[in-house]
Amino acid sequence: MSQALDHFIEQYPASRPFINWGVTAGSVFLCLLILPARLPGMELAGISPNWLLIWVVAWSVKRTLWQGAIAGLVLGLLQDAMTAPFPTHAISLAIVGAITARLQKQRYVQEDFISVALIVFGMAVVAETITAIQFSFEGGRSLLEIWTYHQFVALSSAILSSLWAPVVYFPLNRWWESMGQSDSI
């Protein structure tokens, strides 16, 4: 399959960015499709992994701050579409993308699946905290309820997301490496 694809790209070099972007967009669409599903083994007390957060981390690990933030913004808007637009998920995911991109520059983390899982763990907590702050400002829910629920949701989401992170990270990372970092933004 990959050989046939390589052959096709060699024959038609112009198609290369289109295939690259097609696969990238397709992977986002797959993450969106799996969001409402609760498959056995992917659920902990009704909470499933935050697939879009894993995608944003996988994307931002080797990219610049702005690329990470914009990817977070786009995926956050998509998650708004799947749930409710207020408070928006774009802020939390954009911040996650930006922080992940900064981490890589300081060379604190080696690039392997354990460190990616660790980054996802931390970022899931960051994202849920930002959402909880947004809910606190919005009103409508009592502060006590929000922050009690936040503890539960941040921990479950962080554990599950970090466990499932390699499933998204590995294929995407392989693909982007094979496409070459230089011509993908």
Added chain:
Amino acid sequence: MFALRRWWDRYGIQATLTSVAIGTALLIRQTHGGVVLETYQWLTRPFLSKPAPPAQSSNPEMLELQERLIELESKNQRLEELLGFAQSAKAKGITAPVIGRSADHWWQQVSLGRGAQDGVETGSVVRSPGGVVGRVTSVTARTSRVLLLSDPTSRVGVMISRSRAMGSMRGNLGNRAVIEFYEKNPDVRRGDVVTTSSLSGRFPSGLPVGRIESVDTAKSPAPEAVIELSAPISALEWAIVYPKLPGETESLPAPAPSDVPAFSPTPEESSTPSPTAP
């Protein structure tokens, strides 16, 4: 001009792709993820189970209770007809499979596999065997999204069916909800049945919601009670959607004006002592 040209040569493709990505995301957001949900519904269709047949109760006590309920309901309807506010014919429910749960961790929502094509509308009431489940918030052609009663943002006017004490209920995650009572000293105890009240603008009155689990009368500013929702909200597989009846929205505000004359004598009474004072 030259600087602009040079900028475009360098960043043109990136800028275009970024705007296309943001534009697409905004479009999907505006349509409430219609494309994604439709695809999801199409993909999950082969995996859906058949709706379970209604459980035939073999318990004779249960059968007797059901018969008494039917008898009482028909008697009640006859009395309402005599009084002149009989509801029009009951709406026929649409049975819908639950195809997905909430797409994030903060909202308590489910997606149903029936949509506008099958007659589901925004605002339709969703029930399951056991009681009310929630309300439809957005609809696509073949799917609909339901905000569950257990979501903290969904508020419903409810009533204790034994003592007619009224309050407003908000969701409290999982299978629980909290009622804030309007009165300072409501007549309520553990095990009381809770139904939707006639003051609820979003739900028809008299639908079963749940049972009182615990009462906290010392709570300030209003006494509170925790109720256990009777519908199996966390393990929902099928639900029944009842589109709004045409006359329902008109009939609902009716109780409010009738209450006004009942309170109006009080200012007159309070004004009468004042001339006697001097």
